[in-house]
Amino acid sequence: MTYVNTGSFVTQPGRRDDVVAILTRHSPQLAASGCRSYEVGVDDAQPDTVFVAEIWDSAEAHEQSLHLESTREAIAEAMPLLTGEMTQQHFTSVGSPLRD
Template sequence: MAFANVVTLETQPGRRDEAVAILSRRNPQLDETGCLLYEVGTSEERPDTVFVAELWESAQAHRAALELDSVRAAIAEARPLMTGRTSSEKFDVAGSPLRD
């Protein structure tokens, strides 16, 4: 069963684009770990917010990715740009009209 994680990250004023650059940097290890989708986005209505939508083969694959050195390094690099205010919604995917 696929696992989804939708995250909202508040950045320090004016630091959003730096955070996006870090979080959207190509990382082939995510594919290898079971990441099916990892999209980083913004909204002009919330200029200091980064949105991340993740889809994984499983919750276990998501947890495994958090142990990768490359992922830990990206988190450490992005952390100073953040305020610490985040929200996250995790759920098991029940279905999709786009696939069987």
């Protein structure tokens, strides 16, 4: 079932755009692993926060993606730029008003 993972990461002061650059680096492996949508974003009201919203074929697909080389490299590169303060919500989709 469609799995949605959303969250935010607080970065070290002034390092938001560096984290955005890491997270938006093109990764063909992700699509091949069942990632349907992966938006990385910002909110001017929170200048040191990076937001993500991901839609996956399943929770298992998301879980397995964490073991991809590109994902592990991105996490290792981003970690020093983060404060550790984060939020996360994940859920299994049970429908959409866009689908009949």
